[in-house]
Amino acid sequence: xxxxxxxxxxxxxxxxxxxxxxxxxxxxxxxxxxxxxxxxxxxxxxxxxxxxxxxxxxxxxxxxxxxxxxxxxxxxxxxxxxxxxxxxxxxxxxxxxxxxxxxxxxxxxxxxxxxxxxxxxxxxxxxxxxxxxxxxxxxxxxxxxxxxxxxxxxxxxxxxxxxxxxxxxxxxxxxxxxxxxxxxxxxxxxxxxxxxxxxxxxxxxxxxxxxxxxxxxxxxxxxxxxxxxxxxxxxxxxxxxxxxxxxxxxxxxxxx
Amino acid sequence: xxxxxxxxxxxxxxxxxxxxxxxxxxxxxxxxxxxxxxxxxxxxxxxxxxxxxxxxxxxxxxxxxxxxxxxxxxxxxxxxxxxxxxxxxxxxxxxxxxxxxxxxxxxxxxxxxxxxxxxxxxxxxxxxxxxxxxxxxxxxxxxxxxxxxxxxxxxxxxxxxxxxxxxxxxxxxxxxxxxxxxxxxxxxxxxxxxxxxxxxxxxxxxxxxxxxxxxxxxxxxxxxxxxxxxxxxxxxxxxxxxxxxxxxxxxxxxxxxxxxxxxxxxxxxxxxxxxxxxxxxxxxxxxxxxxxxxxxxxxxxxxxxxxxxxxxxxxxxxxxxxxxxxxxxxxxxxxxxxxxxxxxxxxxxxxxxxxxxxxxxxxxxxxxxxxxxxxxxxxxxxxxxxxxxxxxxxxxxxxxxxxxxxxxxxxxxxxxxxxxxxxxxxxxxxxxxxxxxxxxxxxxxx
Numbered sequence: 231x232x233x234x235x236x237x238x239x240x241x242x243x244x245x246x247x248x249x250x251x252x253x254x255x256x257x258x259x260x261x262x263x264x265x266x267x268x269x270x271x272x273x274x275x276x277x278x279x280x281x282x283x284x285x286x287x288x289x290x291x292x293x294x295x296x297x298x299x300x301x302x303x304x305x306x307x308x309x310x311x312x313x314x315x316x317x318x319x320x321x322x323x324x325x326x327x328x329x330x331x332x333x334x335x336x337x338x339x340x341x342x343x344x345x346x347x348x349x350x351x352x353x354x355x356x357x358x359x360x361x362x363x364x365x366x367x368x369x370x371x372x373x374x375x376x377x378x379x380x381x382x383x384x385x386x387x388x389x390x391x392x393x394x395x396x397x398x399x400x401x402x403x404x405x406x407x408x409x410x411x412x413x414x415x416x417x418x419x420x421x422x423x424x425x426x427x428x429x430x431x432x433x434x435x436x437x438x439x440x441x442x443x444x445x446x447x448x449x450x451x452x453x454x455x456x457x458x459x460x461x462x463x464x465x466x467x468x469x470x471x472x473x474x475x476x477x478x479x480x481x482x483x484x485x486x
Numbered sequence: 487x488x489x490x491x492x493x494x495x496x497x498x499x500x501x502x503x504x505x506x507x508x509x510x511x512x513x514x515x516x517x518x519x520x521x522x523x524x525x526x527x528x529x530x531x532x533x534x535x536x537x538x539x540x541x542x543x544x545x546x547x548x549x550x551x552x553x554x555x556x557x558x559x560x561x562x563x564x565x566x567x568x569x570x571x572x573x574x575x576x577x578x579x580x581x582x583x584x585x586x587x588x589x590x591x592x593x594x595x596x597x598x599x600x601x602x603x604x605x606x607x608x609x610x611x612x613x614x615x616x617x618x619x620x621x622x623x624x625x626x627x628x629x630x631x632x633x634x635x636x637x638x639x640x641x642x643x644x645x646x647x648x649x650x651x652x653x654x655x656x657x658x659x660x661x662x663x664x665x666x667x668x669x670x671x672x673x674x675x676x677x678x679x680x681x682x683x684x685x686x687x688x689x690x691x692x693x694x695x696x697x698x699x700x701x702x703x704x705x706x707x708x709x710x711x712x713x714x715x716x717x718x719x720x721x722x723x724x725x726x727x728x729x730x731x732x733x734x735x736x737x738x739x740x741x742x743x744x745x746x747x748x749x750x751x752x753x754x755x756x757x758x759x760x761x762x763x764x765x766x767x768x769x770x771x772x773x774x775x776x777x778x779x780x781x782x783x784x785x786x787x788x789x790x791x792x793x794x795x796x797x798x799x800x801x802x803x804x805x806x807x808x809x810x811x812x813x814x815x816x817x818x819x820x821x822x823x824x825x826x827x828x829x830x831x832x833x834x835x836x837x838x839x840x841x842x843x844x845x846x847x848x849x850x851x852x853x854x855x856x857x858x859x860x861x862x863x864x865x866x867x868x869x870x871x872x873x874x875x876x877x878x879x880x881x882x883x884x885x886x887x888x889x890x891x892x893x894x895x896x897x898x899x900x901x902x903x904x905x906x907x908x909x910x911x912x913x914x915x916x917x918x919x920x921x922x923x924x925x926x927x928x929x930x931x932x
Contacts, residue, residue: 266905266930267907268836268930269834269835269836269908269930269931269932270907272836272932274932285780288783300839300842301838301840302837302838302930303813303837303839304799304835304836304837305807305833305835305836305929306799306801306810306824307807307811307824307830307833308832308834308929308931309835310824312835312932316799317799319799320780320784320798320816321796321798321799322787322791322795322796322797323791323795324791325791329791333787333790333791336783336786336787337783337787340779340780340782340783341779342778342779342783343780397906398905398906398908398932400868400902401869401906401908404871406871407869407870408870408900409901409908412932414932
């Protein structure tokens with residue numbers, strides 16, 4: 231789904247960041263985004279997921295979530311230009327967070343869906359190391375990717391394989407001063423057993439119907455343009471018991 | 487009579503489009519209701535029923551009583567007739583005057599239901615009733631009007647047999663287990679239910695059926711009858727799958743299944759059976775497994791959360807963006823193709839529900855916004871595209887075709903703010919059409 235583009239600088243950086251596996255199969259991924267960037271996070275999930283192109287995608291969410299600032303529904307007509315068939319979408323509205331995770335676990339155990347996406351907002355107390363580990367075990371069994379979209383919350387320790395931060399990037403304007411094709415800023419914050427901290431700018435390419443990636447070398451961008459919470463990494467999971475979710479450091483920027 | 491004619495004579499005439507499928511379904515329903523009077527009911531499409539009431543009239547107190555009860559059960563204005571055989575009864579009901587004991591010989595020749603040319607030929611020959619016709623030799627009739635005319639005439643006169651094809655009742659699948667001693671443990675009851683399901687599956691396998699709704703009634707000693715009902719999106723007969731749904735249903739009960747003094751009997755009814763052919767186990771049946779597991783997952787989540795909580799997006803043939811799609815329960819929706827976008831301007835990935843009111847600074851009358859405030863934050867608009875004008879659905883509104891009643895026209899703009907976020911924003915109403923049009927945020931673009 232992605233194609234590489236060499237950076238358009240005079241001298242390429244000596245060690246270009248290795249191409250990641252994106253949202254690979256049989257793994258659990260976390261995608262963090264603010265409410266205003268929710269469409270970008272969703273587009274990244276749908277485009278970057280390693281999935282069968284015919285089987286249904288499950289989108290699980292909590293009905294009438296008070297923590298979400300506004301209620302958002304997928305718009306079928308907006309999916310088709312991104313190469314996705316809205317008929318594949320299966321939406322499950324759970325009652326509460328516990329119900330959401332339980333339904334997510336049930337869905338993750340089936341090998342039928344192409345992918346399972348959980349839409350979560352706020353602190354989500356039930357989503358801890360144990361819950362994420364359960365999701366991983368289910369994903370490894372069923373060989374499908376599972377994505378937990380986390381809205382408006384600073385990263386917290388979990389067993390997920392990768393953690394991403396997605397935000398909208400300024401698009402390349404068209405001649406008529408109109409917004410150009412979708413553009414995202416993606417940061418790989420953490421990856422189990424691999425290097426992390428790389429950033430990419432993804433821009434939709436209508437000719438090839440895919441996102442084109444362009445790595446951003448951290449040195450070449452100023453601290454002002456770094457993504458929100460870029461230099462804040464949650465502790466790695468492991469044998470250490472995770473502490474409470476009170477974190478020193480800059481909280482994720484909010485839109486409200 | 488044309489519709490315009492009819493309307494001129496009766497201005498309050500209520501009209502409905504002709505729906506042959508619904509008609510035939512209604513006729514089937516009526517035929518099912520007639521089983522109360524006789525076991526032999528046949529359809530006479532498109533709008534008739536033939537009931538063989540031989541030996542049934544005395545049970546209901548005579549033929550007159552039977553006819554009045556049948557007409558009451560039908561609930562429609564219907565014409566009826568009784569005769570010794572089906573063809574005569576049918577001719578009397580459709581072409582007779584409606585009196586009891588009417589003779590088929592007095593029926594007009596139209597009762598033969600020949601084409602218009604043949605009928606006018608008969609009338610011109612002075613043959614007005616079936617009695618006139620029956621007195622003539624049949625050979626001449628057959629030579630002129632065909633064999634069918636003679637066959638029908640003989641059937642109506644009772645000289646040839648007129649058999650009916652009665653509908654056959656399908657035996658409902660209903661199983662029961664009674665216990666010599668009350669069953670005091672819920673787990674035992676579940677084992678019995680599984681056993682019943684296995685038996686039901688064997689019956690359904692023979693008939694190539696699958697159940698869409700399973701109802702278990704547990705008869706408790708103190709005459710309390712807890713009911714467990716599960717519905718599935720696709721017909722199933724696998725006992726394990728139904729059992730899983732039943733356990734899910736028991737989990738969602740507000741009070742747990744209480745055996746009390748024990749269960750005396752357990753009944754299982756399979757309702758809404760549908761055709762489900764036996765499936766051959768393929769060597770590479772990965773795709774089927776995937777479809778099965780999705781259907782099972784939809785059923786499980788539907789039982790746990792409620793059927794309407796597991797939904798699919800379906801396109802609706804509507805004009806306004808928020809109404810152009812709907813969420814339909816996944817057990818009812820068939821995944822169908824979406825219309826190709828084609829030349830419409832791009833649509834957002836997410837729609838805000840409901841649209842969010844925003845304060846906007848924009849040029850009058852129709853310039854894109856320059857700055858807007860949403861939830862207390864100011865956004866400077868860097869790039870803008872539009873407007874895409876979407877009119878109100880005046881044809882759905884009463885009196886919407888008159889000026890000023892159509893509703894607000896919307897002008898949609900795709901904008902990008904200084905932080906690179908793209909929004910779909912619209913002004914509800916035009917300047918000059920609406921006093922002080924409001925702006926709303928309606929979608930998010932990636």
